[in-house]
Amino acid sequence: MEVGDALATAIDAGAGIAIERHTCEVNARAANNYPTTNGHAEANTLGAICVADDRFTIQRTDLMPSSDVRGMIQAGVAAARQLGPAPDASPLAGPDEAGGAHSRLDGAELPCGGPDLDSMTGGLQRVLSESREHGLVCAGYAFQRSERELLALSTGVRRESDLGFASLGLTVRTADSSRSSFLGRSARRLSQIDAGALFAEARRRLEWTDRTVSLPPGDYEVILDSSAAADLLNRLFWEMHAQAADEGRTLFSSLPRKGVGEQLYSPLVTLESDPDDPEMPVADYVRTLGDGRSHHDEQGGVGLLGYLSAFDSGFPISPATWIDKGVQGPLVCNRSWARDHDHEFRPRADNLRMRGSSTTLDDMIASTRRGLLINSFWYVRAADPSALLLTGSTRDGVYLIENGEVTAHVNNFRFTNSAVEVFKRTVEVGQANTTLTREYAMNFVSTPPIRVETFHLSSVSEAV
Amino acid sequence: MAEIHGDFQQLPLDAIHDAVAAPLDGRGAGDYWDLRVHRDKRQAIHVRDTFVESVNDTQAEGIGVRVLHDGAWGFASTTDVSPDGARRALGRALGIAKQLRRSGSDRVEFLPEPAHQATWVANGRVDPFTVPLESKIELMLGTLHAAIDAGAKFGEFHCEQVQETKFFANSDGSRTLQQRVRLDPVMDVGLLDETRGGRVEMIRADTMPVAQGWEYMTEHGFAQEAVELVSHLREKLASPSIESGRYDLVIDPSNLWLVIHESIGHATELDRALGYEANYAGTTFVTPDRLGELRYGSPAMHVTGDRTVPNGLATIAFDDDGVAAQEWDIIADGVLVGYQTDRQVAGRIGLDRSNGCAFADRWNKFPLERMPNVSLQPDPHRDTPIADLIGAVSDGIYIVGEKSMSIDQQRYNFHFTGQRFYRIRNGKIAGQVRDVGYQSRTPDFWGALEAVSGESTWRLQAAFSCSKGEPDQEAPVSHGCPAGLFRQINVVNTGMGH
Numbered sequence: 001m002e003v004g005d006a007l008a009t010a011i012d013a014g015a016g017i018a019i020e021r022h023t024c025e026v027n028a029r030a031a032n033n034y035p036t037t038n039g040h041a042e043a044n045t046l047g048a049i050c051v052a053d054d055r056f057t058i059q060r061t062d063l064m065p066s067s068d069v070r071g072m073i074q075a076g077v078a079a080a081r082q083l084g085p086a087p088d089a090s091p092l093a094g095p096d097e098a099g100g101a102h103s104r105l106d107g108a109e110l111p112c113g114g115p116d117l118d119s120m121t122g123g124l125q126r127v128l129s130e131s132r133e134h135g136l137v138c139a140g141y142a143f144q145r146s147e148r149e150l151l152a153l154s155t156g157v158r159r160e161s162d163l164g165f166a167s168l169g170l171t172v173r174t175a176d177s178s179r180s181s182f183l184g185r186s187a188r189r190l191s192q193i194d195a196g197a198l199f200a201e202a203r204r205r206l207e208w209t210d211r212t213v214s215l216p217p218g219d220y221e222v223i224l225d226s227s228a229a230a231d232l233l234n235r236l237f238w239e240m241h242a243q244a245a246d247e248g249r250t251l252f253s254s255l256p257r258k259g260v261g262e263q264l265y266s267p268l269v270t271l272e273s274d275p276d277d278p279e280m281p282v283a284d285y286v287r288t289l290g291d292g293r294s295h296h297d298e299q300g301g302v303g304l305l306g307y308l309s310a311f312d313s314g315f316p317i318s319p320a321t322w323i324d325k326g327v328q329g330p331l332v333c334n335r336s337w338a339r340d341h342d343h344e345f346r347p348r349a350d351n352l353r354m355r356g357s358s359t360t361l362d363d364m365i366a367s368t369r370r371g372l373l374i375n376s377f378w379y380v381r382a383a384d385p386s387a388l389l390l391t392g393s394t395r396d397g398v399y400l401i402e403n404g405e406v407t408a409h410v411n412n413f414r415f416t417n418s419a420v421e422v423f424k425r426t427v428e429v430g431q432a433n434t435t436l437t438r439e440y441a442m443n444f445v446s447t448p449p450i451r452v453e454t455f456h457l458s459s460v461s462e463a464v
Numbered sequence: 465m466a467e468i469h470g471d472f473q474q475l476p477l478d479a480i481h482d483a484v485a486a487p488l489d490g491r492g493a494g495d496y497w498d499l500r501v502h503r504d505k506r507q508a509i510h511v512r513d514t515f516v517e518s519v520n521d522t523q524a525e526g527i528g529v530r531v532l533h534d535g536a537w538g539f540a541s542t543t544d545v546s547p548d549g550a551r552r553a554l555g556r557a558l559g560i561a562k563q564l565r566r567s568g569s570d571r572v573e574f575l576p577e578p579a580h581q582a583t584w585v586a587n588g589r590v591d592p593f594t595v596p597l598e599s600k601i602e603l604m605l606g607t608l609h610a611a612i613d614a615g616a617k618f619g620e621f622h623c624e625q626v627q628e629t630k631f632f633a634n635s636d637g638s639r640t641l642q643q644r645v646r647l648d649p650v651m652d653v654g655l656l657d658e659t660r661g662g663r664v665e666m667i668r669a670d671t672m673p674v675a676q677g678w679e680y681m682t683e684h685g686f687a688q689e690a691v692e693l694v695s696h697l698r699e700k701l702a703s704p705s706i707e708s709g710r711y712d713l714v715i716d717p718s719n720l721w722l723v724i725h726e727s728i729g730h731a732t733e734l735d736r737a738l739g740y741e742a743n744y745a746g747t748t749f750v751t752p753d754r755l756g757e758l759r760y761g762s763p764a765m766h767v768t769g770d771r772t773v774p775n776g777l778a779t780i781a782f783d784d785d786g787v788a789a790q791e792w793d794i795i796a797d798g799v800l801v802g803y804q805t806d807r808q809v810a811g812r813i814g815l816d817r818s819n820g821c822a823f824a825d826r827w828n829k830f831p832l833e834r835m836p837n838v839s840l841q842p843d844p845h846r847d848t849p850i851a852d853l854i855g856a857v858s859d860g861i862y863i864v865g866e867k868s869m870s871i872d873q874q875r876y877n878f879h880f881t882g883q884r885f886y887r888i889r890n891g892k893i894a895g896q897v898r899d900v901g902y903q904s905r906t907p908d909f910w911g912a913l914e915a916v917s918g919e920s921t922w923r924l925q926a927a928f929s930c931s932k933g934e935p936d937q938e939a940p941v942s943h944g945c946p947a948g949l950f951r952q953i954n955v956v957n958t959g960m961g962h
Contacts, residue, residue, distance in 0.1 A: 025828070025935070027934065027935055029743075029934050030743075031738075031739045031740045031741075031742055031743070032570070032738075032739050032740075032742075033570075034568075034569055034570030035536075035537075035564055035569050035570070036537075036740055037537060037539065037830040037832070037933075038537060038538065038539055038560055038564070038830070039539045039540065039541065039828065039829065039830050039935070040539070040540040040541070040553075040556050040557070040560065041540070041541045041542070041828035042541070042542050042543070042544075043526065043542070043543045043828065044543055045543070055516075056518075057518075057519040057520070057521065058518060058519065058520040058521070059521050059522075060520075060521065060522040060523070060524075061522070061523045061524075061525075062523065062524050062525045062526055062543040063543060064525065064543060064544065064545050064546075065544070065546065076521070079519060079521075079597050080519075082597055082598045082601070083516045083519065083601065084515055084516060085515075086515065086516070086517075087515055116563065117560070117563040117564065117567060120560070125567055129568070137739070139739065139740075139742035139743040140743050141743050141744065141934040143934070143935065169743055169744075170743070171742050171743040173742070180742075182743075247618075247664060248656060248662055248663045248664040249663070249664045253661070253662075253663055253664075254661040254662070254663065310518070378746070378872060378873050379870040379871055379872070379873075380870070381868045381869060381870040381879075382868055383868060383870075383879065383881065383901055383956075383958040384899075384958045384959060385868070386660070386663050386665075389958065391870050391879050392870050393870065393871075393872035393873070393877060395746075395872070395873050412872060412877075414870075414872070414877050414879065414903070438744075458903075459877060459903060460877070461872040461874075461876055461877035462749070462874070462876045462877065462905070463746075463749070463872040463873050463874035463875075463876050463877065464874070
């Protein structure tokens with residue numbers, strides 16, 4: 001089946017919206033200084049939203065030579081006719097609204113041939129060798145996905161994009177497992193991530209000091225390194241949906257104007273997304289065909305689409321500012337809810353950037369009289385979803401800073417903090433980087449390390 | 465559902481097998497290969513209030529080829545389910561393995577297993593993919609209508625149905641064809657909480673994922689359950705907030721299964737104990753040197769692993785290493801006596817056979833050691849009712865249903881909440897309370913287990929999608945358990961600002 005054939009067949013058979021994807025993924029994993037599992041996967045898939053007037057179903061299939069695309073679409077349209085009208089039904093994007101035919105192809109070669117180890121591992125192999133030489137124990141994961149995506153609407157809209165996401169994460173331990181350090185980065189291509197530099201930084205943190213101290217729970221001044229800050233930021237951003245706020249489901253629900261225009265956070269906090277971000281390019285049109293698996297939040301189900309509307313597929317996504325110098329901007333909102341509830345239609349791009357500064361992490365450490373540096377978090381969940389009171393544990397690197405220097409490795413903690421309060425109490429931001437979170441590692445996020453003047457560590461965790 | 469789906473059997477499985485087997489025939493001792501042709505068919509329906517939010521049909525299908533060459537792994541996959549696709553994946557897998565061997569990979573030792581040839585189809589009477597969509601929607605919307613008629617302001621009902629079909633062959637001579645079905649019905653109803661600024665408060669039914677056919681949906685009685693949920697939620701919203709402190713807890717099976725999953729299930733995965741998940745899912749405090757010695761908890765603990773329990777989500781006849789399903793002890797009399805293993809890791813603790821926990825969630829994933837059904841056994845001496853556990857508490861809380869949780873990467877320090885919390889005073893239920901979270905340390909928590917209820921209270925609960933591995937893989941798994949009585953557990957108030 002040629003590229004575009006399935007897409008054309010799907011539209012011809014009655015699909016309102018169709019996406020054809022040609023994907024290649026390579027991954028390599030390591031533990032205890034040696035490679036463990038790996039994989040090379042090529043896939044051709046078709047997703048379609050089968051629209052029958054004001055109702056729809058979603059169909060997805062991996063494409064094989066024998067795939068009956070026409071039959072699948074016709075069955076999907078017939079099934080849609082059995083449903084009641086969708087409350088968010090809206091006309092599909094026309095060429096004028098969606099910008100007509102549009103391509104963003106960079107011609108980058110998909111790693112779909114016979115993969116060579118260097119391109120698969122992105123330097124992970126060399127890092128493992130270095131770790132053995134230094135008597136350390138390294139685990140890690142290198143991943144790259146390259147994708148050509150074609151989108152078509154029955155209105156004549158066509159979009160074509162090359163999309164890529166790569167990541168490298170390293171967890172380095174001392175031989176006695178008494179200390180560990182995590183660092184991760186994401187980029188469009190694995191070759192853009194410097195594995196050697198990541199390992200060197202992880203090793204530097206292990207070797208900052210030989211001293212280890214046990215500290216009790218309590219309120220501390222902390223520097224959250226970019227990965228830790230990004231985990232809290234991602235979780236906060238999940239809540240920024242106008243419909244959820246209007247329905248009374250989020251922390252924004254009880255705020256005046258649902259928090260929009262309110263100074264909810266520190267003036268140092270500015271949060272944006274931009275599909276054309278040079279470090280984190282993503283699709284510049286709305287996509288509502290996820291992986292088809294269910295997603296439930298901690299407060300109650302919100303469906304398969306969350307607060308997206310299938311009818312918005314193909315609409316262009318513009319750069320957006322979600323928080324401007326601590327002031328909450330308009331929330332994410334689909335077209336139907338915006339129209340019916342006096343909001344702005346605000347689709348979101350699949351990346352997030354929190355603005356940083358020129359201050360390095362070392363500068364931030366140097367200006368700390370007494371505080372903790374936290375590398376990353378784990379298992380961040382809402383203890384009270386209505387207030388976004390989060391709990392989770394610190395992981396792979398907690399350090400005591402005294403008089404401008406790291407003076408000891410510290411035990412891990414459970415924390416309990418409101419995400420809003422954390423970004424309200426942010427008193428300094430450092431240099432941003434495209435970091436890798438431990439919780440939600442498959443999206444682009446650029447975050448600086450942040451200094452939080454009071455952060456509540458609620459109990460000690462023995463985990464190392 | 466007594467037969468493998470006809471479409472799948474029409475795939476050129478013999479030719480795909482030969483495309484992989486023939487080039488590898490006669491390779492040196494110690495080498496191994498396996499092949500999976502894997503179809504994952506899903507339908508997810510989500511209805512909300514009075515309308516259908518979405519109907520989502522997915523068919524994921526492909527070939528995965530895994531090769532162990534001179535002790536180094538290579539894995540490749542394709543959606544081209546044909547002999548050519550298999551040959552191409554084999555070439556890539558072999559190429560990766562050879563490069564890794566040259567670059568100094570650690571040597572994998574794969575334990576032996578007899579060859580198996582069998583076809584296996586799981587329990588389940590009504591294939592959900594043959595039930596008309598309109599019947600499913602009628603049942604689900606009818607359930608929410610019942611909730612709304614009973615006063616609910618919001619309702620959501622989600623049901624994901626999965627049919628997983630796998631052809632497996634390996635260099636041992638195994639050839640197996642297996643199919644199983646599972647359902648994930650999730651129902652929430654909601655009210656506006658006028659005592660807290662009109663926020664939505666949702667409550668979730670105790671209904672669990674099951675490895676059964678659509679008959680489960682028609683026989684369960686969801687409409688009645690929806691009406692009861694509204695009543696429970698109304699009482700909850702009118703209830704007082706808990707005061708933080710130490711309480712005796714009686715934990716219902718609908719909540720306790722998740723603690724078992726997180727603090728025992730994940731903690732006793734041998735690959736974690738050996739450091740294989742250090743970069744993602746984490747390690748564990750349950751290190752192999754403590755096998756046979758670690759006191760996990762009180763003598764009331766008897767925890768088993770199995771891939772055989774009827775209707776279990778991890779139940780299968782053969783795993784993705786080609787190992788036959790088994791049952792074994794993990795904790796006996798409160799002491800650690802076993803791990804979950806696959807063929808790669810079992811030998812590392814001196815075992816001569818894997819207990820069959822390999823699983824890959826899709827055709828494009830490398831099989832990992834994944835959790836079998838891990839279950840806490842009931843009181844072996846007496847069929848103790850839950851009311852007797854409650855009767856033994858003078859000042860405590862009875863916790864029903866699971867909600868949010870968090871646990872550290874070595875499975876020590878955890879925080880759990882629930883759906884409903886009943887105050888216990890002098891051995892009697894004394895109304896609901898709210899805002900309850902409980903925090904503990906795994907050995908302390910299980911050490912505080914005084915008693916479990918009896919066999920008739922034992923319920924099979926489940927996680928539909930448990931995450932592990934890089935790339936992330938989602939595995940279905942069940943946990944059976946009775947209720948448990950835990951003394952003096954730290955309870956925190958999670959109702960921030962109220």
